[in-house]
Amino acid sequence: MKKTITLLLTLLVGYAQAQTADSVTIRKIYDEALANGKSYEWLRYMTKQIGPRLSGSAGAQKAVDWTKQVMEKEGFDRVFLQDVMVPHWVRGAKEVAYIQNGKQKVTVPIAALGGSIATGPKGVEAGVIEVKSFPELRALGPDKVKGKIVFYNRPMDPTKINTFEAYGGAVDQRANGATEAAKLGAVGAIVRSMTNVRDDNPHVGGMRYGTGVPLIPTAAISTNAADLLSKSLAENPNLTFYFKQNCETLPDAKSYNVVGEIKGSEKPDEIIVVGGHLDSWDLAEGAHDDGAGCVQSIEVLRIMKALGIKPKRTIRAVMFMNEENGLRGGVQYADLAKKNNEKHIAAVESDNGGFTPRGFGIVGTPDQRAKVMPWKPLLAPYGLLEIGAGGGGADIGPLAQLGTVLFGFKPDSQRYFDYHHTTVDTFETVSQRELELGAASMAALVYLLDQHGL
Incomplete structure (x- = not known):
């Protein structure tokens, strides 16, 4: 009986220590995002210097080239392109x-x-x-x-x-x-x-x-x-x-998913994806849909490097192409993951705008969702209260067939459809603080997924 009690106490102490260490790291993640974040200026460039990015357009290709350069400049371990043929419709x-x-x-x-x-x-x-x-x-x-x-x-x-x-x-x-x-x-x-x-x-x-x-x-x-x-x-x-x-539909055009990664130090063959879609509708700058999700995803990896966090698992930021009118980037990414026998344990997508963070929707088994629930006290101080069963994201959806657990970032939804798919989805409608809080929220979740798995 004494041995059982001693073992139980040891486990409880170990759990409390792990929670304390996680809490400290998550605080550092938020401090880095809010004090030194780059996502807002990246979004400014994407919307103002590149602008509309409909699949097959010159703007989409500029966005591919630019995001690849950004991730290379940040010194990620590997940055590469994935070919994908996309629809080419012009207004x-x-x-x-x-x-x-x-x-x-x-x-x-x-x-x-x-x-x-x-x-x-x-x-x-x-x-x-x-x-x-x-x-x-x-x-x-x-x-x-x-x-x-x-x-x-x-x-x-x-x-x-x-x-x-x-x-x-x-x-x-x-x-x-x-x-x-x-x-x-x-x-x-x-x-x-x-x-x-x-x-x-x-x-x-x-x-x-x-x-x-x-x-x-x-x-x-x-x-x-x-x-x-x-x-x-x-x-x-x-x-x-x-x-x-x-309008008219032209022949399919060659484009790319843009991928940057930090290699895992202990389990490099296990991959965690964080991403958004690079394309936007042709009338819009695409600030909320989905420039915000793209720059937040790149910021997740930048924060880890800035804090000296060496992830156990490989962390990938993926800029998916062609969510708006075909989803071919997401399908191609999943097909290549299957072909290459890659093991994706989790994928997080931000495609609901750059608004105040509320939580994450989870697509997985009840047991997988249950593993996330102990993290709620760590995330609650940052307003992430809505964590449970829900949607993942269109681009990461095809990964579900590989057994990947999907997480959809959930910001406040009230203003999203004021701007959605219109000329007024501009940089000026995005709050820097809300955008950076979202990036930190995603980084905190990715950190916990990396440390504890599913």
Whole structure:
């Protein structure tokens, strides 16, 4: 009995000492990020000197070259590129749209959705059918839809506290709206922007065409314009809508994932990934989506080097290419990891903006999540209270097939969709302190994953 008690006390003392050592290191991580952080200035360069970075564009290639140079300058043990073929869609000349209500013509802001076809040089003008769901559209049937423009006007649910849930409940209109409308003979589709903010900024994003269905042009319309169109239709169901867009899809282009790593000192074959996606939509600087995640991920490795932390496991910062309109970078990374027999024990992604840190969502088994729970007291002093089952991230998602535990960084979500996929997703909307707190939060988690494993 005495031996059992002695062993238990020894274990408890050892655990307390480890917790104390971890607490001290995590404090140092935050001090380094907040006093000497580089993420904010890196983000300034990415957004102001490079700007939009849609896959296949010159901006995307500049971002590849620049992030590789940054990681080499920081002296990471290895920096390399992974080839990936990506879609190459271009917007062309700015879109034009207006509501023709009797003799009154009102110009409204729209923007083509990524992957859409063009309207042709004359544009498209037709009557409008307003719906809020696919079942409502199907119930109308081809007799009422054929030859018309379908207007999807279901807003994000404002009662959802987590705005990503609200986004998930509305984004099917953007992704599949053109296909569903074309099945019934529509000549075009316009979609209410994915935001609860009333503004004049079209919120773009990707869409996809179904097989065996005619291709029709589709665009996002700003929320103010959507409200105006809905009100105008209620007053005059016979009005028409005109829009012209000049986009096209070019042959796939060669691009790259950019990878930097610090080699593990004890278990170099076990890999922990931290990353974000390098590409952004063509209208935006891509500050929150996802310049923030990229610079935070590079900062994780910089902090470790600055503090002299020699990780047990290999830590990789990965700048994924083509999250926005294809996810090919994430798929390629996972395919190469499988081909090379790499063991990825964990992956952390930041793709929810550079806002105040709240916690991490975990995709893994109950036992794996349970191993993380003892770390909550270490992270709670820094506002990381929301730690538990949740989403990981689109780019790291393909790693799940390899048994990798996924962690999605969760900042406060309330403002993200004010800026998402718009011209106002700019450097000026990012708080330096919030960005640096996020980088420190990710570094703290990566440190704990490295020290204790899963």
